[in-house]
Amino acid sequence: MGLITLLIVGLIAGLLARAIVPGNDSMGILATIVLGVVGSFVGGMIGALFSSRSVLDFTTSGLILSIVGAIVALLIYRQVRARA
Template identity: 45%
Template sequence: MGVLSWIVFGLIAGAIAKFILPGKDPGGIIVTILIGIVGGFLGGWIGSQFTGTGVTGFNLMSFVWAIVGALILLAIYRMIFHRSHA
């Protein structure tokens, strides 16, 4: 259930991360979805390192970790993209 939760939470987390950090991103919705999914995995890993549980299913803390991971990846993606084209 953990990996499936990361993917589902990641899809939603990508949309929420885009809402929290609005702006023009290259790649559009597809890249945002992929960042959200990978962010869900990252958030699950970060959560497991801090709490020992990570993404444990459909609960609030798992959702928060997925959003945190997506926000981190979206910010890194923007820094890399803007730096390479500046």
């Protein structure tokens, strides 16, 4: 059940990150999920640094940090893609 939750949260975080950050991203649904999952890990690690929770615990603040992490991952992806 944890893997399905991770994929759903990743999809939500990736979609919201793409909606919040302006610009044209030609990503498919799989790339959006990967973006969100990477953002979830980044956000989870940030949250784990400041609390006693595990990286994989699901909370509302974790969802918010997942979106923030996905935004950071999207901006990094754009910079790497622009240089290539």
